[in-house]
Amino acid sequence: MSSDVSVVVDAKGLACPEPVMMAKSALGRAAGKSVEVSVDTATARDNVLRMARREGREAEARTDGEGFTVLIHAKKA
Amino acid sequence: MKKILGFLASRPGIIITGAVIGVLAPLLVYFGNPANMGICVACFERDIAGALGLHRAALVQNLRPEIPAFILGSFIAALLAKEWKARTGSAPIVRFALGAFSMIGALVFLGCPWRAWLRLAGGDWNAIFGLLGLFAGILVGIVFLKRGFSLGRNHAAPKALGLVMPLLAAGLLVLAVVVPLFGRGADGQAIGPIFRSEKGPGAMAAPIAISLVAGLLIGFLAQRSRFCTVGAVRDLVLFRDPHLMLGIVTLFVFALGTNLALGQFKAGFAGQPVAHTDGLWNFMGMMLSGLAFTLAGGCPGRQLFLSGEGDGDAGIFVLGMIVGAGFAHNFNLASSATGPSPYGPAASLVGLAVVAVIGLAFREKSS
Numbered sequence: 001m002s003s004d005v006s007v008v009v010d011a012k013g014l015a016c017p018e019p020v021m022m023a024k025s026a027l028g029r030a031a032g033k034s035v036e037v038s039v040d041t042a043t044a045r046d047n048v049l050r051m052a053r054r055e056g057r058e059a060e061a062r063t064d065g066e067g068f069t070v071l072i073h074a075k076k077a
Numbered sequence: 078m079k080k081i082l083g084f085l086a087s088r089p090g091i092i093i094t095g096a097v098i099g100v101l102a103p104l105l106v107y108f109g110n111p112a113n114m115g116i117c118v119a120c121f122e123r124d125i126a127g128a129l130g131l132h133r134a135a136l137v138q139n140l141r142p143e144i145p146a147f148i149l150g151s152f153i154a155a156l157l158a159k160e161w162k163a164r165t166g167s168a169p170i171v172r173f174a175l176g177a178f179s180m181i182g183a184l185v186f187l188g189c190p191w192r193a194w195l196r197l198a199g200g201d202w203n204a205i206f207g208l209l210g211l212f213a214g215i216l217v218g219i220v221f222l223k224r225g226f227s228l229g230r231n232h233a234a235p236k237a238l239g240l241v242m243p244l245l246a247a248g249l250l251v252l253a254v255v256v257p258l259f260g261r262g263a264d265g266q267a268i269g270p271i272f273r274s275e276k277g278p279g280a281m282a283a284p285i286a287i288s289l290v291a292g293l294l295i296g297f298l299a300q301r302s303r304f305c306t307v308g309a310v311r312d313l314v315l316f317r318d319p320h321l322m323l324g325i326v327t328l329f330v331f332a333l334g335t336n337l338a339l340g341q342f343k344a345g346f347a348g349q350p351v352a353h354t355d356g357l358w359n360f361m362g363m364m365l366s367g368l369a370f371t372l373a374g375g376c377p378g379r380q381l382f383l384s385g386e387g388d389g390d391a392g393i394f395v396l397g398m399i400v401g402a403g404f405a406h407n408f409n410l411a412s413s414a415t416g417p418s419p420y421g422p423a424a425s426l427v428g429l430a431v432v433a434v435i436g437l438a439f440r441e442k443s444s
Binding site: 012013014015016017018020021024040041042043046050051054066 | 086158160162164166167222227228229230231232233303305308311312315316317318320373374375390
Protein backbone atom coordinates (compact mmCIF):
# COMPACT_ATOMS: atom_id res chain seq x y z
CA MET A 1 0.00 0.00 0.00
CA SER A 2 1.38 3.37 -0.97
CA SER A 3 1.03 6.20 1.51
CA ASP A 4 -1.45 8.21 -0.59
CA VAL A 5 -4.01 5.37 -0.71
CA SER A 6 -6.75 6.29 1.72
CA VAL A 7 -8.84 3.12 1.93
CA VAL A 8 -7.74 -0.49 1.44
CA VAL A 9 -10.27 -3.24 0.84
CA ASP A 10 -9.66 -6.99 0.96
CA ALA A 11 -12.32 -8.67 -1.18
CA LYS A 12 -10.39 -11.86 -1.85
CA GLY A 13 -12.41 -15.08 -1.97
CA LEU A 14 -15.81 -13.40 -2.00
CA ALA A 15 -18.56 -14.20 -4.49
CA CYS A 16 -20.38 -11.77 -6.80
CA PRO A 17 -21.44 -9.06 -6.15
CA GLU A 18 -19.62 -8.59 -2.83
CA PRO A 19 -16.25 -7.30 -4.15
CA VAL A 20 -17.97 -4.54 -6.16
CA MET A 21 -20.27 -3.64 -3.23
CA MET A 22 -17.25 -3.38 -0.92
CA ALA A 23 -15.28 -1.31 -3.44
CA LYS A 24 -18.21 1.02 -4.03
CA SER A 25 -18.77 1.51 -0.32
CA ALA A 26 -15.03 2.21 0.09
CA LEU A 27 -15.21 4.89 -2.61
CA GLY A 28 -17.87 6.60 -0.50
CA ARG A 29 -15.76 6.37 2.68
CA ALA A 30 -12.64 7.65 0.89
CA ALA A 31 -14.47 10.85 -0.14
CA GLY A 32 -12.64 11.32 -3.43
CA LYS A 33 -9.30 9.90 -2.34
CA SER A 34 -7.81 6.75 -3.83
CA VAL A 35 -8.91 3.21 -2.98
CA GLU A 36 -7.07 -0.08 -3.29
CA VAL A 37 -9.04 -3.32 -3.68
CA SER A 38 -7.53 -6.82 -3.46
CA VAL A 39 -9.39 -9.55 -5.33
CA ASP A 40 -8.54 -13.13 -6.26
CA THR A 41 -10.30 -13.63 -9.61
CA ALA A 42 -10.17 -11.92 -13.00
CA THR A 43 -13.97 -11.61 -12.86
CA ALA A 44 -13.87 -9.56 -9.64
CA ARG A 45 -10.97 -7.50 -11.04
CA ASP A 46 -12.91 -6.63 -14.21
CA ASN A 47 -16.11 -5.92 -12.26
CA VAL A 48 -14.36 -3.52 -9.86
CA LEU A 49 -12.58 -1.77 -12.76
CA ARG A 50 -15.88 -1.36 -14.61
CA MET A 51 -17.61 0.05 -11.53
CA ALA A 52 -14.78 2.52 -10.90
CA ARG A 53 -14.80 3.79 -14.49
CA ARG A 54 -18.58 4.14 -14.42
CA GLU A 55 -18.12 6.31 -11.33
CA GLY A 56 -15.85 8.49 -13.47
CA ARG A 57 -12.62 7.34 -11.82
CA GLU A 58 -9.37 6.26 -13.40
CA ALA A 59 -8.40 2.77 -12.30
CA GLU A 60 -5.86 0.10 -13.10
CA ALA A 61 -5.14 -3.44 -11.98
CA ARG A 62 -1.91 -5.28 -11.38
CA THR A 63 -1.16 -8.92 -10.66
CA ASP A 64 -0.51 -9.45 -6.99
CA GLY A 65 0.65 -12.93 -6.01
CA GLU A 66 -2.23 -15.31 -6.69
CA GLY A 67 -4.70 -12.46 -7.25
CA PHE A 68 -4.94 -8.84 -8.33
CA THR A 69 -4.87 -5.39 -6.79
CA VAL A 70 -7.11 -2.76 -8.32
CA LEU A 71 -6.02 0.82 -7.68
CA ILE A 72 -8.79 3.39 -8.06
CA HIS A 73 -7.13 6.78 -8.36
CA ALA A 74 -8.15 9.86 -6.42
CA LYS A 75 -10.78 12.09 -7.95
CA LYS A 76 -9.24 14.76 -10.12
CA ALA A 77 -9.65 18.21 -8.65
CA MET B 78 -5.18 -15.95 -28.87
CA LYS B 79 -4.65 -13.79 -25.81
CA LYS B 80 -6.28 -10.90 -27.67
CA ILE B 81 -9.35 -12.96 -28.55
CA LEU B 82 -9.68 -14.20 -24.96
CA GLY B 83 -9.49 -10.63 -23.67
CA PHE B 84 -11.90 -9.34 -26.31
CA LEU B 85 -14.51 -11.92 -25.26
CA ALA B 86 -14.34 -10.57 -21.69
CA SER B 87 -15.26 -7.07 -22.92
CA ARG B 88 -18.63 -5.56 -23.85
CA PRO B 89 -18.71 -7.08 -27.37
CA GLY B 90 -17.97 -10.44 -25.71
CA ILE B 91 -21.14 -10.48 -23.61
CA ILE B 92 -23.19 -9.48 -26.68
CA ILE B 93 -21.59 -12.24 -28.78
CA THR B 94 -22.32 -14.78 -26.01
CA GLY B 95 -25.98 -13.70 -25.83
CA ALA B 96 -26.30 -13.88 -29.61
CA VAL B 97 -24.71 -17.34 -29.85
CA ILE B 98 -26.97 -18.74 -27.09
CA GLY B 99 -29.98 -17.00 -28.67
CA VAL B 100 -29.34 -18.70 -32.03
CA LEU B 101 -28.13 -22.10 -30.77
CA ALA B 102 -30.99 -22.75 -28.32
CA PRO B 103 -33.78 -22.60 -30.94
CA LEU B 104 -31.50 -24.53 -33.35
CA LEU B 105 -31.15 -27.29 -30.74
CA VAL B 106 -34.96 -27.42 -30.63
CA TYR B 107 -34.95 -27.62 -34.43
CA PHE B 108 -32.52 -30.56 -34.23
CA GLY B 109 -34.61 -32.41 -31.64
CA ASN B 110 -34.51 -30.88 -28.14
CA PRO B 111 -37.93 -30.25 -26.51
CA ALA B 112 -39.78 -27.11 -27.65
CA ASN B 113 -38.75 -23.86 -25.94
CA MET B 114 -36.10 -26.00 -24.20
CA GLY B 115 -33.12 -25.76 -26.52
CA ILE B 116 -31.16 -25.12 -23.37
CA CYS B 117 -32.48 -25.32 -19.83
CA VAL B 118 -29.93 -25.82 -17.10
CA ALA B 119 -32.52 -26.92 -14.52
CA CYS B 120 -34.47 -29.21 -16.90
CA PHE B 121 -31.32 -30.85 -18.25
CA GLU B 122 -29.83 -31.41 -14.79
CA ARG B 123 -33.19 -32.93 -13.84
CA ASP B 124 -33.02 -35.17 -16.92
CA ILE B 125 -29.49 -36.20 -15.89
CA ALA B 126 -30.74 -37.00 -12.36
CA GLY B 127 -33.33 -39.21 -14.05
CA ALA B 128 -30.80 -40.88 -16.34
CA LEU B 129 -28.73 -41.77 -13.27
CA GLY B 130 -31.80 -43.15 -11.50
CA LEU B 131 -31.88 -40.49 -8.79
CA HIS B 132 -35.56 -40.20 -9.70
CA ARG B 133 -37.70 -42.56 -11.76
CA ALA B 134 -40.04 -40.14 -13.55
CA ALA B 135 -40.08 -42.04 -16.85
CA LEU B 136 -40.74 -38.99 -19.06
CA VAL B 137 -37.71 -36.94 -17.99
CA GLN B 138 -34.64 -39.20 -18.05
CA ASN B 139 -31.82 -38.35 -20.42
CA LEU B 140 -28.09 -37.90 -19.89
CA ARG B 141 -28.03 -34.50 -21.61
CA PRO B 142 -24.53 -33.75 -22.97
CA GLU B 143 -25.08 -29.97 -22.89
CA ILE B 144 -24.53 -29.77 -19.12
CA PRO B 145 -21.13 -31.55 -18.93
CA ALA B 146 -20.14 -29.74 -22.14
CA PHE B 147 -20.83 -26.39 -20.43
CA ILE B 148 -18.44 -27.37 -17.62
CA LEU B 149 -15.74 -28.59 -20.03
CA GLY B 150 -16.07 -25.58 -22.35
CA SER B 151 -15.54 -23.29 -19.38
CA PHE B 152 -12.66 -25.48 -18.16
CA ILE B 153 -10.87 -25.12 -21.52
CA ALA B 154 -11.45 -21.34 -21.69
CA ALA B 155 -10.24 -20.83 -18.10
CA LEU B 156 -7.09 -22.90 -18.75
CA LEU B 157 -6.27 -20.94 -21.93
CA ALA B 158 -6.87 -17.60 -20.21
CA LYS B 159 -4.85 -18.72 -17.17
CA GLU B 160 -7.91 -18.08 -14.98
CA TRP B 161 -8.32 -21.69 -13.85
CA LYS B 162 -7.93 -21.80 -10.11
CA ALA B 163 -8.96 -24.46 -7.59
CA ARG B 164 -10.85 -22.91 -4.68
CA THR B 165 -13.42 -23.86 -2.05
CA GLY B 166 -14.53 -23.27 1.53
CA SER B 167 -17.31 -20.67 1.26
CA ALA B 168 -20.09 -22.45 3.17
CA PRO B 169 -20.31 -25.46 0.81
CA ILE B 170 -23.17 -27.19 2.65
CA VAL B 171 -25.28 -24.02 2.51
CA ARG B 172 -24.61 -23.81 -1.23
CA PHE B 173 -25.78 -27.41 -1.56
CA ALA B 174 -29.08 -26.46 0.13
CA LEU B 175 -29.44 -23.34 -2.05
CA GLY B 176 -28.86 -25.51 -5.13
CA ALA B 177 -31.46 -28.06 -4.07
CA PHE B 178 -34.14 -25.45 -3.29
CA SER B 179 -33.38 -23.47 -6.45
CA MET B 180 -34.11 -26.66 -8.40
CA ILE B 181 -37.38 -27.30 -6.54
CA GLY B 182 -38.50 -23.74 -7.39
CA ALA B 183 -37.40 -24.13 -11.02
CA LEU B 184 -39.40 -27.36 -11.36
CA VAL B 185 -42.53 -25.69 -9.96
CA PHE B 186 -42.17 -23.11 -12.76
CA LEU B 187 -40.74 -25.66 -15.25
CA GLY B 188 -37.49 -24.01 -16.21
CA CYS B 189 -34.44 -22.09 -15.09
CA PRO B 190 -33.92 -18.37 -15.88
CA TRP B 191 -32.36 -19.36 -19.23
CA ARG B 192 -35.50 -21.25 -20.20
CA ALA B 193 -37.75 -18.47 -18.86
CA TRP B 194 -36.24 -16.12 -21.47
CA LEU B 195 -36.30 -18.83 -24.15
CA ARG B 196 -39.96 -19.64 -23.38
CA LEU B 197 -40.83 -15.95 -23.75
CA ALA B 198 -38.90 -15.86 -27.04
CA GLY B 199 -41.02 -18.80 -28.20
CA GLY B 200 -44.27 -16.96 -27.42
CA ASP B 201 -45.06 -18.70 -24.11
CA TRP B 202 -46.60 -15.82 -22.14
CA ASN B 203 -46.66 -17.90 -18.93
CA ALA B 204 -42.95 -17.12 -18.79
CA ILE B 205 -43.86 -13.50 -17.95
CA PHE B 206 -45.03 -14.64 -14.50
CA GLY B 207 -41.88 -16.72 -14.11
CA LEU B 208 -39.65 -13.78 -15.03
CA LEU B 209 -41.54 -11.46 -12.66
CA GLY B 210 -40.99 -14.05 -9.93
CA LEU B 211 -37.31 -14.24 -10.87
CA PHE B 212 -36.99 -10.44 -10.58
CA ALA B 213 -38.80 -10.50 -7.23
CA GLY B 214 -36.47 -13.21 -5.91
CA ILE B 215 -33.40 -11.27 -7.05
CA LEU B 216 -34.74 -8.07 -5.43
CA VAL B 217 -35.21 -9.88 -2.10
CA GLY B 218 -31.68 -11.26 -2.49
CA ILE B 219 -30.39 -7.70 -3.00
CA VAL B 220 -32.05 -6.64 0.26
CA PHE B 221 -30.16 -9.43 2.06
CA LEU B 222 -26.90 -8.45 0.32
CA LYS B 223 -27.37 -4.83 1.40
CA ARG B 224 -27.89 -6.01 4.99
CA GLY B 225 -24.45 -7.63 4.77
CA PHE B 226 -25.32 -11.16 3.65
CA SER B 227 -22.24 -13.19 2.81
CA LEU B 228 -21.43 -16.89 2.65
CA GLY B 229 -17.85 -15.98 3.54
CA ARG B 230 -14.57 -16.31 1.72
CA ASN B 231 -13.32 -19.26 -0.26
CA HIS B 232 -9.63 -20.09 -0.25
CA ALA B 233 -7.16 -21.66 -2.64
CA ALA B 234 -7.32 -25.47 -2.76
CA PRO B 235 -5.15 -28.22 -4.23
CA LYS B 236 -5.48 -28.45 -8.03
CA ALA B 237 -7.14 -31.86 -7.68
CA LEU B 238 -10.17 -30.25 -6.03
CA GLY B 239 -10.74 -27.96 -8.98
CA LEU B 240 -10.54 -30.94 -11.33
CA VAL B 241 -13.41 -32.81 -9.64
CA MET B 242 -16.22 -31.19 -11.64
CA PRO B 243 -14.43 -31.26 -15.04
CA LEU B 244 -13.61 -34.96 -14.45
CA LEU B 245 -17.19 -35.66 -13.37
CA ALA B 246 -18.35 -33.92 -16.56
CA ALA B 247 -16.02 -36.07 -18.66
CA GLY B 248 -17.37 -39.18 -16.90
CA LEU B 249 -20.96 -38.14 -17.60
CA LEU B 250 -20.10 -37.69 -21.28
CA VAL B 251 -18.63 -41.21 -21.41
CA LEU B 252 -21.86 -42.55 -19.85
CA ALA B 253 -23.92 -40.50 -22.34
CA VAL B 254 -22.08 -42.09 -25.27
CA VAL B 255 -21.72 -45.67 -23.99
CA VAL B 256 -25.12 -45.83 -22.17
CA PRO B 257 -24.34 -48.85 -20.01
CA LEU B 258 -27.26 -50.57 -18.22
CA PHE B 259 -26.21 -51.23 -14.64
CA GLY B 260 -29.53 -52.29 -13.13
CA ARG B 261 -31.29 -55.65 -13.34
CA GLY B 262 -35.06 -56.17 -13.38
CA ALA B 263 -36.98 -58.80 -11.41
CA ASP B 264 -36.26 -61.49 -13.99
CA GLY B 265 -32.64 -60.49 -14.47
CA GLN B 266 -32.98 -58.41 -17.66
CA ALA B 267 -30.71 -55.39 -18.00
CA ILE B 268 -32.42 -52.10 -17.22
CA GLY B 269 -30.99 -48.66 -16.46
CA PRO B 270 -29.36 -46.69 -15.08
CA ILE B 271 -28.40 -45.27 -17.46
CA PHE B 272 -32.12 -44.57 -18.09
CA ARG B 273 -33.41 -42.93 -21.26
CA SER B 274 -37.03 -41.83 -21.70
CA GLU B 275 -38.92 -43.57 -24.50
CA LYS B 276 -41.50 -40.78 -24.71
CA GLY B 277 -42.05 -37.29 -23.32
CA PRO B 278 -39.52 -34.45 -23.12
CA GLY B 279 -36.77 -36.85 -22.03
CA ALA B 280 -37.04 -38.71 -25.34
CA MET B 281 -36.56 -35.52 -27.35
CA ALA B 282 -32.93 -34.66 -28.00
CA ALA B 283 -30.71 -33.22 -30.69
CA PRO B 284 -27.97 -35.56 -32.00
CA ILE B 285 -25.32 -35.94 -29.33
CA ALA B 286 -22.51 -34.42 -31.46
CA ILE B 287 -24.55 -31.24 -32.08
CA SER B 288 -25.45 -30.89 -28.39
CA LEU B 289 -21.84 -31.46 -27.42
CA VAL B 290 -20.39 -28.87 -29.80
CA ALA B 291 -23.06 -26.30 -28.87
CA GLY B 292 -22.45 -26.92 -25.16
CA LEU B 293 -18.66 -26.63 -25.47
CA LEU B 294 -18.95 -23.39 -27.47
CA ILE B 295 -21.41 -21.82 -25.02
CA GLY B 296 -19.33 -22.94 -22.02
CA PHE B 297 -16.22 -21.43 -23.60
CA LEU B 298 -17.86 -18.09 -24.44
CA ALA B 299 -19.72 -17.80 -21.14
CA GLN B 300 -16.57 -18.38 -19.08
CA ARG B 301 -14.91 -15.54 -20.93
CA SER B 302 -17.85 -13.11 -20.84
CA ARG B 303 -19.14 -14.12 -17.31
CA PHE B 304 -22.64 -14.51 -18.81
CA CYS B 305 -25.16 -14.69 -15.95
CA THR B 306 -28.95 -14.43 -16.12
CA VAL B 307 -29.22 -13.50 -12.43
CA GLY B 308 -26.23 -11.16 -12.27
CA ALA B 309 -27.79 -9.27 -15.20
CA VAL B 310 -30.77 -8.13 -13.14
CA ARG B 311 -28.81 -7.85 -9.89
CA ASP B 312 -26.10 -5.57 -11.33
CA LEU B 313 -28.66 -3.40 -13.10
CA VAL B 314 -30.55 -2.79 -9.85
CA LEU B 315 -27.61 -2.68 -7.47
CA PHE B 316 -25.04 -0.75 -9.53
CA ARG B 317 -27.07 0.58 -12.50
CA ASP B 318 -24.63 -1.55 -14.54
CA PRO B 319 -26.22 -2.83 -17.79
CA HIS B 320 -23.20 -4.94 -18.83
CA LEU B 321 -24.59 -8.45 -18.18
CA MET B 322 -28.13 -7.37 -19.12
CA LEU B 323 -26.84 -6.62 -22.63
CA GLY B 324 -26.18 -10.34 -22.94
CA ILE B 325 -29.73 -11.22 -21.88
CA VAL B 326 -31.35 -8.66 -24.20
CA THR B 327 -29.24 -9.97 -27.09
CA LEU B 328 -30.12 -13.57 -26.21
CA PHE B 329 -33.83 -12.73 -26.22
CA VAL B 330 -33.73 -10.81 -29.51
CA PHE B 331 -31.73 -13.49 -31.33
CA ALA B 332 -33.83 -16.33 -29.89
CA LEU B 333 -37.03 -14.54 -30.95
CA GLY B 334 -35.64 -13.97 -34.46
CA THR B 335 -34.42 -17.56 -34.80
CA ASN B 336 -37.75 -18.95 -33.55
CA LEU B 337 -39.63 -16.78 -36.06
CA ALA B 338 -37.31 -17.86 -38.88
CA LEU B 339 -37.72 -21.55 -38.02
CA GLY B 340 -41.50 -21.32 -37.51
CA GLN B 341 -41.12 -22.18 -33.82
CA PHE B 342 -42.86 -19.06 -32.43
CA LYS B 343 -46.36 -19.81 -31.08
CA ALA B 344 -47.91 -17.04 -28.98
CA GLY B 345 -50.32 -17.71 -26.13
CA PHE B 346 -50.85 -19.02 -22.62
CA ALA B 347 -52.59 -22.37 -23.16
CA GLY B 348 -51.05 -25.47 -24.67
CA GLN B 349 -47.45 -24.27 -24.46
CA PRO B 350 -44.82 -27.03 -24.49
CA VAL B 351 -43.60 -28.31 -21.10
CA ALA B 352 -45.41 -25.47 -19.31
CA HIS B 353 -48.51 -24.85 -17.20
CA THR B 354 -50.77 -21.81 -16.92
CA ASP B 355 -50.87 -21.31 -13.14
CA GLY B 356 -49.53 -17.75 -12.93
CA LEU B 357 -49.23 -17.65 -9.14
CA TRP B 358 -46.99 -20.72 -8.90
CA ASN B 359 -45.04 -19.81 -12.02
CA PHE B 360 -44.23 -16.63 -10.09
CA MET B 361 -43.60 -18.23 -6.68
CA GLY B 362 -41.47 -21.10 -7.99
CA MET B 363 -39.20 -18.74 -9.87
CA MET B 364 -39.07 -16.32 -6.93
CA LEU B 365 -37.62 -19.14 -4.80
CA SER B 366 -35.10 -19.93 -7.53
CA GLY B 367 -34.14 -16.29 -8.09
CA LEU B 368 -33.53 -15.75 -4.39
CA ALA B 369 -31.45 -18.92 -4.05
CA PHE B 370 -29.37 -18.08 -7.14
CA THR B 371 -28.76 -14.51 -5.90
CA LEU B 372 -27.56 -15.71 -2.49
CA ALA B 373 -25.27 -18.23 -4.24
CA GLY B 374 -23.77 -15.49 -6.45
CA GLY B 375 -25.09 -16.50 -9.87
CA CYS B 376 -27.57 -18.32 -12.09
CA PRO B 377 -27.43 -22.10 -12.65
CA GLY B 378 -25.47 -21.67 -15.88
CA ARG B 379 -22.95 -19.45 -14.13
CA GLN B 380 -22.57 -22.09 -11.38
CA LEU B 381 -21.64 -24.64 -14.09
CA PHE B 382 -19.10 -22.28 -15.67
CA LEU B 383 -17.60 -21.42 -12.26
CA SER B 384 -17.33 -25.13 -11.42
CA GLY B 385 -15.42 -25.59 -14.71
CA GLU B 386 -12.93 -22.89 -13.78
CA GLY B 387 -12.13 -24.62 -10.49
CA ASP B 388 -14.72 -23.27 -8.03
CA GLY B 389 -15.57 -26.28 -5.87
CA ASP B 390 -18.36 -24.40 -4.06
CA ALA B 391 -20.14 -23.77 -7.37
CA GLY B 392 -19.66 -27.49 -8.04
CA ILE B 393 -21.43 -28.30 -4.75
CA PHE B 394 -24.29 -25.99 -5.81
CA VAL B 395 -24.61 -27.95 -9.08
CA LEU B 396 -24.67 -31.26 -7.19
CA GLY B 397 -27.30 -29.76 -4.87
CA MET B 398 -29.43 -28.94 -7.92
CA ILE B 399 -29.14 -32.51 -9.26
CA VAL B 400 -30.04 -34.03 -5.88
CA GLY B 401 -32.84 -31.45 -5.53
CA ALA B 402 -34.22 -32.66 -8.87
CA GLY B 403 -34.27 -36.19 -7.48
CA PHE B 404 -36.30 -35.00 -4.48
CA ALA B 405 -38.55 -32.84 -6.66
CA HIS B 406 -39.71 -35.86 -8.67
CA ASN B 407 -39.53 -38.55 -5.95
CA PHE B 408 -41.61 -36.36 -3.59
CA ASN B 409 -43.97 -35.23 -6.36
CA LEU B 410 -43.04 -31.53 -6.04
CA ALA B 411 -42.42 -30.87 -9.74
CA SER B 412 -45.21 -29.39 -11.86
CA SER B 413 -46.55 -30.99 -15.03
CA ALA B 414 -48.32 -29.59 -18.08
CA THR B 415 -51.59 -29.77 -16.11
CA GLY B 416 -50.29 -27.47 -13.37
CA PRO B 417 -48.48 -27.55 -10.04
CA SER B 418 -48.34 -30.90 -8.24
CA PRO B 419 -50.26 -31.28 -4.95
CA TYR B 420 -47.05 -30.67 -2.97
CA GLY B 421 -45.21 -28.17 -5.19
CA PRO B 422 -46.75 -25.00 -3.70
CA ALA B 423 -46.04 -26.09 -0.11
CA ALA B 424 -42.50 -27.05 -1.07
CA SER B 425 -41.99 -23.60 -2.62
CA LEU B 426 -43.11 -21.91 0.60
CA VAL B 427 -40.89 -24.16 2.73
CA GLY B 428 -38.04 -23.39 0.33
CA LEU B 429 -38.63 -19.64 0.55
CA ALA B 430 -38.61 -19.87 4.36
CA VAL B 431 -35.38 -21.89 4.45
CA VAL B 432 -33.62 -19.64 1.93
CA ALA B 433 -34.81 -16.51 3.78
CA VAL B 434 -33.35 -17.88 7.02
CA ILE B 435 -30.07 -18.46 5.18
CA GLY B 436 -30.25 -14.86 3.92
CA LEU B 437 -30.72 -13.57 7.45
CA ALA B 438 -28.30 -15.87 9.23
CA PHE B 439 -25.15 -15.49 7.14
CA ARG B 440 -23.43 -12.18 7.73
CA GLU B 441 -19.71 -12.32 8.08
CA LYS B 442 -18.47 -9.49 5.95
CA SER B 443 -15.24 -7.77 6.94
CA SER B 444 -13.04 -5.62 4.75
